[in-house]
Amino acid sequence: MPPDDRALAQQQGFAQFIDALPRHLNNAPLGWLLVLGLSWNQVATPPVLVWMGSALAVGLPFWWQAHRLARRGGLLRQDERWAHAITVVDAGLWGLSAWVLAGQSPVIDAWMITLVCGLATLSGVVYLPFLKAFYSYLGALWLGVASSTILRGTPDARLLIGAALFFVLLVLALRPVARRLEEGRLHEIAHDRLAERLQASLVQKEHEAATDGLTGLLNRRSLDHLLAQQVRGVEGPPRRLAVLMLDIDHFKRVNDTLGHPVGDRTLQAFAQRIQQQLRTGDLCARYGGEEFAVLLPGATLAVACEVAERLRQSVQATPLLSDPLVDNTVSIGVSTALESDTPQSLLKRADEALYRAKSDGRNRVCSDPAAAPPVA
């Protein structure tokens, strides 16, 4: 288990504890009312009220701090001391209730110890994600009861030993549960990390499946998919769409004279050159080898021929590579979608136009005679 995962699980546990702490402290007045009700007519009321008033006065700043931490979200390193201080004050003030209750009658003593044990049990549930503070809580509760009963001169050893035993048993019962909870958080963290990795690798795989590794352009598979969407249209009449097929002239010579790596760089440079000439919304794909295809959604044949001519001139005017010099030209075939077209028939006609550009002497743009007039 990576150490940072364990640290994160502990941090999450602490944050859960800090989140629950103020709600737990909010219940204290209900507990006080219970004490008041149970001790009514059995214990002098003024000391009970003095204890409640003091608990309120001392506990208020700590109660306020607990709320502040919960609002902000507790941070383990930064706020751990505060968490211990709050729990010690809370438990200590409850422990001091023995000051007014213990030694009055066996019945009051019995329900006082019941109250103390009940408080410890209830708090245990809140402290489960951060058991360290629970030890401080139990220590302060026990010391509060012990010091109160000793100072009042009625130390009842059975009561203190009984409470200590109960606390030990409680800790023994809660520790495995706390460990399970931490393991659960660790599993959740590991699960989240795995999901993130899978998501990232899925995105990566999708990207790889859609693009050409050498040029970064869309690959043939993506082109076929996009072309099918464009030709069919979503609904209604077919969309206006132009296709350019581009092929570097005498590319084989680059490989043969300068080597395959230079051929690869030339293809990359050519891909960049095409992209520089296109508008957003136009799509460019490597059709295979040194042949590329461009989709111009919404373009008429005239516009598509203009784009093709601009590209051809750009390649002619500025060599694709300067070191070593690669100044091959490019031939381009242009076609536009007819109402009867399938993706294959449209590509075929653009390819035939490219073939004509090659056979007419290369370094030229040829358009498909069947392409005009535009469909929409």
Ligand SMILES: Nc1nc2c(ncn2[C@@H]2O[C@H](COP(=O)(O)OP(=O)(O)OP(=O)(O)O)[C@@H](O)[C@H]2O)c(=O)[nH]1
């Ligand atoms: N370096 C490199 N070469 C490739 C790649 N894919 C195809 N080729 C080469 O591209 C060349 C294409 O040559 P041809 O089809 O004969 O055409 P050409 O030499 O361009 O001549 P024309 O198209 O007739 O002007 C072949 O030598 C292929 O090996 C690639 O990914 N990298």
